[in-house]
Amino acid sequence: MSNLTLVLLAAGNSTRFEMEVKKQWLRIEDKPLWYYVAQNFEKTQNFSKIIIVASDEDITFMKNYASYHFVVGGTTRQQSLKNALSHVDSEYVLVSDIARACVSEELLNNIIKNHTDADCIVPYLKATDTIVYDNATIDRDKVKRLQTPQLSKTEVLRSALETEEEFTDESSAIVAHGGSRKLILGDEQTHKITYIEDLNKIPCLEAPSNDILTGNGFDVHAFDDKGEMWLGGVKIDSDFGFKAHSDGDVAIHSLIDALLGAAGMGDIGMMFPDNDDQYKGIDSKELLRRVVTKINNFGYVIVNVDLTIAAQKPRIGSYKDKMRETLASVMKIEKSKINVKATTTEKLGFIGRAEGVGVWSNANLKYFNWKI
Numbered sequence: 001m002s003n004l005t006l007v008l009l010a011a012g013n014s015t016r017f018e019m020e021v022k023k024q025w026l027r028i029e030d031k032p033l034w035y036y037v038a039q040n041f042e043k044t045q046n047f048s049k050i051i052i053v054a055s056d057e058d059i060t061f062m063k064n065y066a067s068y069h070f071v072v073g074g075t076t077r078q079q080s081l082k083n084a085l086s087h088v089d090s091e092y093v094l095v096s097d098i099a100r101a102c103v104s105e106e107l108l109n110n111i112i113k114n115h116t117d118a119d120c121i122v123p124y125l126k127a128t129d130t131i132v133y134d135n136a137t138i139d140r141d142k143v144k145r146l147q148t149p150q151l152s153k154t155e156v157l158r159s160a161l162e163t164e165e166e167f168t169d170e171s172s173a174i175v176a177h178g179g180s181r182k183l184i185l186g187d188e189q190t191h192k193i194t195y196i197e198d199l200n201k202i203p204c205l206e207a208p209s210n211d212i213l214t215g216n217g218f219d220v221h222a223f224d225d226k227g228e229m230w231l232g233g234v235k236i237d238s239d240f241g242f243k244a245h246s247d248g249d250v251a252i253h254s255l256i257d258a259l260l261g262a263a264g265m266g267d268i269g270m271m272f273p274d275n276d277d278q279y280k281g282i283d284s285k286e287l288l289r290r291v292v293t294k295i296n297n298f299g300y301v302i303v304n305v306d307l308t309i310a311a312q313k314p315r316i317g318s319y320k321d322k323m324r325e326t327l328a329s330v331m332k333i334e335k336s337k338i339n340v341k342a343t344t345t346e347k348l349g350f351i352g353r354a355e356g357v358g359v360w361s362n363a364n365l366k367y368f369n370w371k372i
């Protein structure tokens with residue numbers, strides 16, 4: 001059906017999911033959930049356009065995976081949908097939530113088959129439990145639990161959403177606006193992922209892959225004949241510091257690049273530009289904290305990290321343990337997963353001439369394992 005646009009809503013902040021990882025970034029094998037869902041739809045239908053609605057930050061990373069049409073979401077599902085609709089120019093639009101991860105080809109074809117029968121085609125499930133509404137038992141045979149995807153006439157949906165009233169699905173807005181709705185039997189497996197325990201109720205989702213993702217980082221800072229020296233998150237007893245925009249902790253900068261590298265998220269300067277005043281003099285442990293939060297939100301878990309600090313001075317042997325403790329606390333991992341090495345360069349090169357310090361780092365990540 002070539003006059004049909006797919007809109008996938010993935011801008012939710014997963015508040016009820018109550019996990020560090022945002023549900024759209026859970027891995028199915030090695031694919032983020034949003035990508036897994038989009039590819040499944042793409043396999044079953046020839047859409048005129050596929051629009052993914054997500055946050056700015058997510059879109060930056062999503063572009064690593066695919067060249068779909070990305071639209072920044074709004075503060076509510078309805079606003080996100082309106083943002084998407086401004087990019088829809090096909091006669092019909094199919095709207096689904098990424099959280100409904102397992103939409104069968106049969107259900108999708110059945111929705112499409114009925115697309116001319118009403119302004120909105122909606123899958124529903126019957127209510128099998130006794131239903132009490134506002135303390136009164138009601139006739140459960142009249143209760144319909146609506147699901148997505150829902151297929152709407154684009155113009156009908158667009159005008160139905162020109163309202164301040166918030167609706168949790170397209171068909172309710174359309175019916176409230178005087179439009180028609182056709183209900184077709186839905187599918188239990190199109191269950192919406194709202195809580196972490198929902199994941200084990202959905203048979204189509206494969207566990208995350210056991211891949212280990214490796215990244216490396218390298219950074220250098222020249223000595224400054226003034227200021228404090230911070231290295232590995234620890235204050236070094238020294239009468240000289242590093243030339244830098246931040247606190248100059250070259251070990252943490254190298255470690256950040258290794259973490260971002262393993263996650264495929266670019267480098268430290270992209271995330272914290274060294275000409276941005278907000279980072280002037282910043283404690284690099286705060287930068288590391290933000291990077292760890294981001295990689296956890298995007299579905300990664302730190303396995304281990306290893307740093308090599310190349311410096312003719314200062315001697316850091318007595319600081320290593322404190323560095324490991326400090327970094328473990330910031331990264332929320334065991335101290336045993338952090339190794340800090342030090343070496344001179346036998347007086348060779350700029351490091352050997354004690355002009356500055358260079359640090360190499362490696363980091364290993366794995367995917368957050370939700371399939372327990």
Ligand SMILES: C[C@@](CO)(OP(=O)(O)O)[C@H](O)COP(=O)(O)OP(=O)(O)OC[C@H]1O[C@@H](n2ccc(N)nc2=O)[C@H](O)[C@@H]1O
Pocket residue numbers: 219243244245246247248253267268269270271272273274279280
């Ligand atoms: C921590 C921060 C923030 O305060 O500054 P410092 O305290 O080190 O100065 C920065 O994140 C520290 O970023 P870092 O990446 O080490 O700085 P630079 O080496 O100057 O690179 C800055 C940006 O320029 C880009 N870059 C660098 C070298 C190059 N030949 N081409 C580039 O395009 C890099 O991708 C990086 O994103």
